[in-house]
Amino acid sequence: MVLEDLYRLLRAGHVQAQGIVDTLTQPLVVLDQGFCVTNANNAFIDAFKVDRDDILGHSLFSLGNGQWDIADLRKLIAEIIPKTAAVVGYEVTHDFPTIGQRTFLVDARRLVHPDNNSTSILVLFEDVTESNRERAESDIILAETRHRMKNLFSVIRALAMQTQTEGYTAQEYRDAFLGRIDVALRAQEIAPGETSAEFGSLLDAAVAATGGNRIHIEAGPSATLPSPKVVPVSMMFHELATNALKYGALSVPDGRVRLSWRIEEGDGDRTMLVTEWREENGPTVRQPTRRGYGTELITATAKHLGGSAEQRFDPRGLTAIIKLPI
Structure with missing residues (x-):
């Protein structure tokens, strides 16, 4: 009627x-x-x-x-x-x-x-009060989904552009690229949308799939990272774990990695999150004759985030110290 x-x-x-x-x-x-x-x-x-x-x-x-x-x-x-x-x-x-x-x-x-x-x-x-409200909520959810998809595709495109091709086979390139995508997706799960991420959980997600229980993460002080830093920080530690698996401590059965962090006062009013990556019982480390892609990615990313990254090629094992402002 x-x-x-x-x-x-x-x-x-x-x-x-x-x-x-x-x-x-x-x-x-x-x-x-x-x-x-x-x-x-x-x-x-x-x-x-x-x-x-x-x-x-x-x-x-x-x-x-x-x-x-x-x-x-x-x-x-x-x-x-x-x-x-x-x-x-x-x-x-x-x-x-x-x-x-x-x-x-x-x-x-x-x-x-x-x-x-x-x-x-x-x-x-x-x-139509309720139907209008539901329609408005749906529009917000759709807009947020589009925003996140756009960001994710931007990350994937950046990974594709940054993954080194020179001297790699197609299979090596594919494995490296898919590994970095996997890290990016896990990072998105830890800090969806505009939320922050707990640093210890972020480290575990970034390196666990690569190093398993041979990467020992020592509990440190409570620290959180804002959403924009989650993916790049995850990529840095994933890169360290990948390099350790290919050339460093994780490339031999008895090798292991100790990962710890602390908080220090930096220049001015800045507070720095200092993370130490220390490889042990691996093959003898030699100073590289050129800076590889992994080193470039870690150094450039830390600098972009307002911090620094230092890698020490001690014969007994690589030590990387990454400082980030929080």
Whole structure:
């Protein structure tokens, strides 16, 4: 049953019209030519918390201390309907004293009675407050999803551009690239959206898959990293673990790595998170003749984040000291 169907029944003087009005689940009010209420269905009474005897014969705009004297509604009923005969889906938002802020889609239709040419106005209300809220929430979620996907694709593109190709086979490139993507995804799980990440958890996620239980992470002071630093910091320690697996302590059965961190006061008012990566029982370390991709990535990333990275090539094992401002 829509307003058009009800209009036909009332216009024809159908004996069941009043009963049908009361069965409508949407609030409906009937107004005379002076905009006074001549009828209201049960849904209207329930929805707006009013008493039927208090509204019949009174102007709609004076009901409830003027709560219906809404500029948009008055314009619809007093100005538009007399000229257009019908309006569908006119949106009205108002803060009602009894039910709070609500948004309604208003359908209105002018009814001319065939017996005496008198005019009534049928006004039907559809409460779309919840559906509008759900739609707004969905739009926010969709926008956030698009934002995160865009950021993730930017990270993947950067990884592809930064992964070294010279001197590598296709399989070596693929393995290195997929490994870095895996680290980036795990970092996103640790710090989704705009949240921060606990540093110890971040380290574990960055190196566990590569070094397993041969990388011993010593508990340090509580420290957190903001979301923008999570992925680059994860990549630095993943790179250290990958290099250790290929060339360092993790490349031999008895090799191991000790990973610890502390907090120090830096220059000025800066507080620095100092992380020490120490490899033990690995092959003899020799000073490299050139800076490899891993060293470049670690050094450049630390500098970009406002810190520094130092690698000491002691014959007994590599030591890397990474300082980051927090």
